[in-house]
Amino acid sequence: MTPEDIRTAFVEDLTSVAPDIDPGTLDDDEHMQDDLGLDSMDFLNLVSALHKRFNLPIPESDYPELATTAKAVRYLGRALAGQGG
Amino acid sequence: MPSLGADMEEGKLAEWLVAPGDRLARGDIVAVVETQKGAIEIETFEAGEVLELIAEPGQTLPVGAPLARLSRPGEEEADAPEAGSSPSRTPEPALEPESEPVAPTPAAEPAPATPAASAPRPVHVGPSPGQGALASPAARARAAEAGLDLAALTGSGPGGAVLLSDVETHLNAVPAVKAAPGKPATKGKPGLDMAEMRRAIAAAMSRAKREIPHYYLSHRIDLQVAQEWLSATNADRSPDKRLLMGALLIRATVRALAKVPELNGRFESTEFAPAGNINCGMAVAMRGGGLIAPAIMDAQDKGTDETMASMRDLVARTRAGRLRNSEVTQGTITISSLGENGVDTLFGVIYPPQVALVGFGSPRVVPVAHDGAVAARVCVMATLAADHRVSDGRRGATFLAEIDRLLQEPESL
Numbered sequence: 001m002t003p004e005d006i007r008t009a010f011v012e013d014l015t016s017v018a019p020d021i022d023p024g025t026l027d028d029d030e031h032m033q034d035d036l037g038l039d040s041m042d043f044l045n046l047v048s049a050l051h052k053r054f055n056l057p058i059p060e061s062d063y064p065e066l067a068t069t070a071k072a073v074r075y076l077g078r079a080l081a082g083q084g085g
Numbered sequence: 086m087p088s089l090g091a092d093m094e095e096g097k098l099a100e101w102l103v104a105p106g107d108r109l110a111r112g113d114i115v116a117v118v119e120t121q122k123g124a125i126e127i128e129t130f131e132a133g134e135v136l137e138l139i140a141e142p143g144q145t146l147p148v149g150a151p152l153a154r155l156s157r158p159g160e161e162e163a164d165a166p167e168a169g170s171s172p173s174r175t176p177e178p179a180l181e182p183e184s185e186p187v188a189p190t191p192a193a194e195p196a197p198a199t200p201a202a203s204a205p206r207p208v209h210v211g212p213s214p215g216q217g218a219l220a221s222p223a224a225r226a227r228a229a230e231a232g233l234d235l236a237a238l239t240g241s242g243p244g245g246a247v248l249l250s251d252v253e254t255h256l257n258a259v260p261a262v263k264a265a266p267g268k269p270a271t272k273g274k275p276g277l278d279m280a281e282m283r284r285a286i287a288a289a290m291s292r293a294k295r296e297i298p299h300y301y302l303s304h305r306i307d308l309q310v311a312q313e314w315l316s317a318t319n320a321d322r323s324p325d326k327r328l329l330m331g332a333l334l335i336r337a338t339v340r341a342l343a344k345v346p347e348l349n350g351r352f353e354s355t356e357f358a359p360a361g362n363i364n365c366g367m368a369v370a371m372r373g374g375g376l377i378a379p380a381i382m383d384a385q386d387k388g389t390d391e392t393m394a395s396m397r398d399l400v401a402r403t404r405a406g407r408l409r410n411s412e413v414t415q416g417t418i419t420i421s422s423l424g425e426n427g428v429d430t431l432f433g434v435i436y437p438p439q440v441a442l443v444g445f446g447s448p449r450v451v452p453v454a455h456d457g458a459v460a461a462r463v464c465v466m467a468t469l470a471a472d473h474r475v476s477d478g479r480r481g482a483t484f485l486a487e488i489d490r491l492l493q494e495p496e497s498l
Binding site for chain 1: 316319320323324325327329330331370372373396397400401404424425426
């Protein structure tokens with residue numbers, strides 16, 4: 001998967017959790033909680049969706065790696081590469 | 086049209102989920118209604134067969150207007166109760182101080198105020214098929230044409246009979262009744278009118294501040310043990326099975342109510358009625374503003390994992406606009422938790438007719454005295470806003486202390 005593919009998938013899961021977020025105006029450096037207003041349940045649902053889509057464990061200790069779209073795309077890319085691809 | 090809150094005056098039927106001939110059991114979901122709180126699934130409080138769907142999707146109807154007719158097993162059609170009418174209104178009796186009571190006297194000059202303020206308020210309590218109301222034939226015909234329930238009108242004719250002029254006045258005053266398209270307003274999401282929601286919050290909170298003599302208590306709870314247990318538990322779980330601290334806070338609060346049951350129940354009109362079950366309202370902030378507090382029904386029977394599953398389900402359905410009427414009208418206590426990114430302390434306003442609101446600020450690492458030394462530990466400020474007509478600070482303190490005690494043993498919650 002290219003970083004663009006990962007970003008597309010991430011934004012899809014993010015906007016599914018928070019349907020009012022406009023993918024067109026989403027800034028990749030916006031913070032999930034502070035800027036986009038995700039609460040802990042929204043964030044957990046996002047992590048659950050990513051887990052389901054990518055089959056990655058995403059432990060709680062890695063949550064800070066998902067703080068922004070840019071960070072999440074890098075994290076998911078690394079995790080997928082390390083998984084054996 | 087059931088009342089889904091003391092502040093609700095009308096609702097718009099979004100869709101029917103049943104058809105004539107369907108046999109219903111008590112609690113079956115029969116329709117979806119759009120309200121100030123978003124789309125709500127309406128449950129029937131009566132078993133029976135659907136005889137007739139009176140309201141049409143898209144129609145806006147005043148609270149109390151019949152939506153459909155059911156046959157009660159073994160009874161004549163004429164006695165058919167109205168689906169979703171009286172039982173759901175009982176918890177919110179016609180005592181609604183937010184709005185002017187409708188004078189039963191002939192109103193020669195109806196107030197041309199806002200549609201909401203001038204809409205006649207149905208005050209009948211028992212099942213009362215609209216056809217039984219006193220009305221002139223012309224009024225009856227016009228009301229039928231407009232899809233209006235005669236029982237919802239105040240008649241100015243002899244013996245309170247509804248005249249054609251009453252129907253016209255009502256239709257002119259409440260244009261929305263004529264299945265009009267939705268009002269233009271800022272929409273947070275489909276089926277949710279933010280201005281209406283703000284109005285609903287304002288009405289409920291004004292009533293709380295006017296009628297309920299609040300007292301407030303605050304207590305800092307050390308969550309270090311709970312946090313460590315949570316992290317260890319979640320480490321072995323896939324994301325969809327993980328717990329949030331919020332689930333522990335709700336579970337501990339629900340269990341603590343067993344020790345101070347007078348905080349759980351409803352204060353309707355003049356008397357407090359303690360509730361046998363705990364329908365634990367959970368304040369859910371709407372993205373884009375506003376707040377809904379749907380209840381986790383029978384929370385006393387749900388362990389931590391089940392509580393978490395219920396929370397997930399409720400939040401998802403709140404966001405999607407698919408709550409059930411029991412969940413928005415039958416709460417017995419409310420918990421408002423700021424989650425991870427809020428401030429230290431939340432001072433709650435009780436959601437009438439409940440008598441207590443428990444608030445949790447954001448858990449934070451703070452310096453506290455622990456085992457004779459100062460240590461950095463995760464703590465949360467728990468607060469209680471409670472109704473002084475029902476309980477006193479001493480009992481409230483017992484309650485917060487019990488929540489604290491329970492949270493020190495998270496594994497046995």
